[in-house]
Amino acid sequence: MSKNHDLQTRANDVYMQLYPHKDVVIDRGEGSYLYDMNGKQYLDCAGGIAVCALGHNHPAFNKGITDQIAKGFTMAIGSIATEPKVKAAELLVSNCCSEKIFFCNSGAEAVEGSLKLARVWAHKNKAEDAKEFIVFHNSFHGRTYGAVSATEKSLSQPEFGPYLPGFHFADYNDLESVKALITDKICAIMVEPVQGEGGLTAGTPEFFKGLEKLCKDNNILLISDEIQAGMGRMGKLFAHAHFDYEPHIIALAKGLGGGFPVGAFMAKKHVSDSFEVGMHGSTYAGNPLATSVVLNVVGEIVKPEFLARVREASAYFITKLNALHNETGSVITAVKGEGLMIGVDTKYDVKGILTQLKENGLFATQAGKNTLRLTPPLNIRNDEIDEAVEKISLVLKDTDKLKPI
Numbered sequence: 109m110s111k112n113h114d115l116q117t118r119a120n121d122v123y124m125q126l127y128p129h130k131d132v133v134i135d136r137g138e139g140s141y142l143y144d145m146n147g148k149q150y151l152d153c154a155g156g157i158a159v160c161a162l163g164h165n166h167p168a169f170n171k172g173i174t175d176q177i178a179k180g181f182t183m184a185i186g187s188i189a190t191e192p193k194v195k196a197a198e199l200l201v202s203n204c205c206s207e208k209i210f211f212c213n214s215g216a217e218a219v220e221g222s223l224k225l226a227r228v229w230a231h232k233n234k235a236e237d238a239k240e241f242i243v244f245h246n247s248f249h250g251r252t253y254g255a256v257s258a259t260e261k262s263l264s265q266p267e268f269g270p271y272l273p274g275f276h277f278a279d280y281n282d283l284e285s286v287k288a289l290i291t292d293k294i295c296a297i298m299v300e301p302v303q304g305e306g307g308l309t310a311g312t313p314e315f316f317k318g319l320e321k322l323c324k325d326n327n328i329l330l331i332s333d334e335i336q337a338g339m340g341r342m343g344k345l346f347a348h349a350h351f352d353y354e355p356h357i358i359a360l361a362k363g364l365g366g367g368f369p370v371g372a373f374m375a376k377k378h379v380s381d382s383f384e385v386g387m388h389g390s391t392y393a394g395n396p397l398a399t400s401v402v403l404n405v406v407g408e409i410v411k412p413e414f415l416a417r418v419r420e421a422s423a424y425f426i427t428k429l430n431a432l433h434n435e436t437g438s439v440i441t442a443v444k445g446e447g448l449m450i451g452v453d454t455k456y457d458v459k460g461i462l463t464q465l466k467e468n469g470l471f472a473t474q475a476g477k478n479t480l481r482l483t484p485p486l487n488i489r490n491d492e493i494d495e496a497v498e499k500i501s502l503v504l505k506d507t508d509k510l511k512p513i
Contacts, residue, residue: 111145130466137164140485140492142471153484153496154471158304158336158449161363161409163485169366172404173397182397186389192400199406203345205354206374211394211402215335215361216250218371221388222298222357223254225375226329229382230295234327240274242289242297246306246476247277249298249333249359258298261305281311283318290322296329296357297322301347301446304336307476308444308451316353329356329379335371339363340409340486342447343419350447363486366405370398409486418486421493422447425482428497432504439504444479448488452480452500456510461503464510470499478513 115133123129133145140163142150152160162169176182176192184190197209212218223241230238241258249255256262257272274293279285280303297319303309323330332355334347341363342350348358356379361371392398408414426443429452433440444451454461458474465472475481484496504510 115145132466139163139165140488148469150466150469150471151484151492151496151499152471153482153488154473155483155485156367157362157473157481158341158483159362159365159367161339161341161366161486162405163487164367166366166408166487168404168408169368169401172401173368175404176397176400179396183392183395186394190396190399192396192403193394196399196403196406199403199410200360200372200374203410204358204374205348205376206358207377208380209372209374210388211399212371212373212390213369213392213398214250214371215359216252216255216371217390217393218335218359218361218373219249219255219258219298219333220252221373222331222333222359222375223258223296224388225357225373225379225383226296226331228387229329229379232382234295235292238293238295240276240291240293240295242276242278242286242294244280244299244303244306245277246280246303246309247298247300248303248305249300250335280306280309281315283315283322286319286322290326290328294326294328296331298331298333300333301337301342301351302449304449304481305475307453307479308449308481310444310446311351313352316348316351320353323356331355331357331359333359335359335361336483337447337449339406340415340418341449341483343415343422345406345410345415363409364406365398365401368398368401368405370402372402414487418448421486421488421490422450424490425450425484425488425493425497428493429500432497432501436501436504439507448482448484448486450482451475452482453478454480454504455512456504456507457513460509460511464503464506465499468499468502470496 112133134142135145136143142152227239243258245260247260249258257275262271276289332348337347344350356376358374429443440454442453458478473481
């Protein structure tokens with residue numbers, strides 16, 4: 109029995125059945141690669157679903173952890189300032205249209221905090237009953253009750269109901285569908301720059317400019333959920349900068365810690381001033397270990413040459429995939445996405461494709477109903493992109509092993 113199989117069997121005995129576990133157990137990582145318990149190498153184009161911004165075992169990520177551990181403390185209550193927390197906050201604010209930040213522990217918590225801030229702002233600045241939101245079909249904002257109520261998937265999971273009221277679903281990239289939902293009770297519109305779970309669909313510049321104008325004209329806040337698309341993945345530190353719009357509130361996580369669990373939400377000062385002492389908080393939020401990692405990871409990502417390389421890698425990856433599209437004809441139906449958040453639609457079942465890719469030494473994920481999602485480390489090299497496309501090509505050309513949809 110392989111080491112992978114033995115440990116996976118034990119995992120299945122004790123884990124809740126919430127993930128379809130793969131017959132592989134990761135033992136270590138280096139750069140863009142992961143290695144299982146038997147030493148097999150995998151090119152990681154999943155990246156923990158857009159989390160591992162610097163890949164694996166990166167010196168900047170490691171330094172963030174070891175520097176803080178060497179100081180002998182990893183936890184402090186929120187009312188106490190620590191150097192890594194202040195420096196990380198200053199770094200993010202100085203590179204953004206927002207002026208205030210609150211660190212949290214996950215993307216879902218960043219969304220929850222954003223929703224709470226929008227409601228308290230509207231309560232004080234618009235109307236006491238302006239507590240409703242416009243969100244979008246094919247959205248994904250998290251798993252906690254506020255976040256999942258804003259996620260379309262909740263509509264097909266009645267077993268978790270009742271959900272929070274006040275969320276209205278518009279069509280993504282369709283301004284008229286948004287306009288039709290605007291009432292005096294709307295406090296905010298929450299949108300993803302690129303819909304991750306929704307099949308790697310990117311918003312258009314016209315759509316985002318239209319949302320900005322609707323918010324301005326109707327005294328509504330614009331919340332940008334950049335949990336997956338932010339932190340360099342679009343080739344700019346913040347995703348809204350790539351699409352040229354300016355939100356009032358921004359939700360962050362995933363690449364923010366490069367693999368360490370941390371999130372944040374940011375806001376313009378006139379919005380964040382609506383919060384009063386005690387209105388929001390979290391035990392572990394902004395702890396010095398997490399923010400030391402943020403400081404070092406974001407400090408690497410924000411370098412102009414790093415972001416320029418992300419843009420180059422994105423263009424190269426998409427060009428190679430489009431060439432494969434032309435080569436394979438109808439096997440690939442579309443290449444989608446922006447930056448290093450890329451989707452490949454095919455006429456074959458993606459779950460089967462992912463299994464075949466894993467066997468060939470490539471990790472990827474599924475997005476939407478049938479999109480192969482590629483979210484590699486932001487520092488992936490061109491030769492590694494060539495390797496990824498070659499592995500995808502081998503699987504998609506061997507159609508006898510794939511199941512049509």
